[in-house]
Amino acid sequence: MKRIKHGQTDQDTTHVQFRVAGNRALFSDPVFRVGGERASYMVPTEEALIGITSSIYWKPSIRWIIDKVCVLNRIAMESVSVKPRNFINGWNVSGKQRAKEASSKPLNTLSSFAYLQEPAYNVYAHFEFSKDPLYANDHNVLKHYNMFAQSLRHGGRFDVFLGTRECPAYVTDIQEDEESYYKEFKDPMDLGFMFNRFVYPTYPDNLISDAPIGKTIMHVVMNQGDIDFEELRDSGHARTDYFSERK
Numbered sequence: 533m534k535r536i537k538h539g540q541t542d543q544d545t546t547h548v549q550f551r552v553a554g555n556r557a558l559f560s561d562p563v564f565r566v567g568g569e570r571a572s573y574m575v576p577t578e579e580a581l582i583g584i585t586s587s588i589y590w591k592p593s594i595r596w597i598i599d600k601v602c603v604l605n606r607i608a609m610e611s612v613s614v615k616p617r618n619f620i621n622g623w624n625v626s627g628k629q630r631a632k633e634a635s636s637k638p639l640n641t642l643s644s645f646a647y648l649q650e651p652a653y654n655v656y657a658h659f660e661f662s663k664d665p666l667y668a669n670d671h672n673v674l675k676h677y678n679m680f681a682q683s684l685r686h687g688g689r690f691d692v693f694l695g696t697r698e699c700p701a702y703v704t705d706i707q708e709d710e711e712s713y714y715k716e717f718k719d720p721m722d723l724g725f726m727f728n729r730f731v732y733p734t735y736p737d738n739l740i741s742d743a744p745i746g747k748t749i750m751h752v753v754m755n756q757g758d759i760d761f762e763e764l765r766d767s768g769h770a771r772t773d774y775f776s777e778r779k
Contacts, residue, residue, distance in 0.1 A: 545677040553652035554701035557694035571646040579729035593667035717757035746774035
């Protein structure tokens with residue numbers, strides 16, 4: 533991505549693109565988290581990609597929308613044995629309580645986490661402005677585009693990770709001569725129903741409201757390594773369920 537000077541209006545400056553890659557990823561499937569185990573989805577969720585994009589650049593006057601993600605490497609899983617800490621009554625074991633409970637309950641338990649190996653993705657997104665009048669003076673398209681491009685060249689403004697904190701990643705610009713998907717993905721792949729993203733009370737206008745928090749479940753289909761979230765949303769593949777009303 534290159535910075536755009538004022539007066540250059542031949543490019544849609546609300547759309548951005550970047551590459552994110554790392555040694556491993558863990559986009560946790562909530563079904564496997566009940567028993568203390570964790571297993572990753574085969575592809576990233578939209579919520580994870582929004583978090584990655586926000587780690588590169590974020591302002592309260594904009595919100596990120598993921599258009600498409602391209603899978604660049606083969607999908608491979610690896611199982612890692614970990615020893616997470618035990619919790620008692622919601623609090624970590626420590627101090628006198630640790631000594632008291634050590635004989636009856638071990639401090640650590642053995643679990644198995646399923647990570648993605650060598651993940652790499654091309655992400656395409658765009659931003660929209662908040663309708664909150666508090667940020668009306670910050671609706672400057674070129675400013676946010678150029679600041680995103682500058683932040684991308686420096687690796688992002690915040691720590692970037694693929695799903696969870698133990699999976700750090702790095703972001704770079706997309707080179708034009710590089711392939712946009714893994715060449716072995718020739719046929720469409722039905723990934724079934726996946727958790728897609730949370731719907732917060734401020735969505736979609738960034739305006740404070742009393743609406744309940746919701747979650748979106750999407751029937752994800754990958755075509756030649758590409759997942760077009762915009763097309764899936766428009767074709768009715770996504771369903772939003774809301775939690776109980778807030779008091």
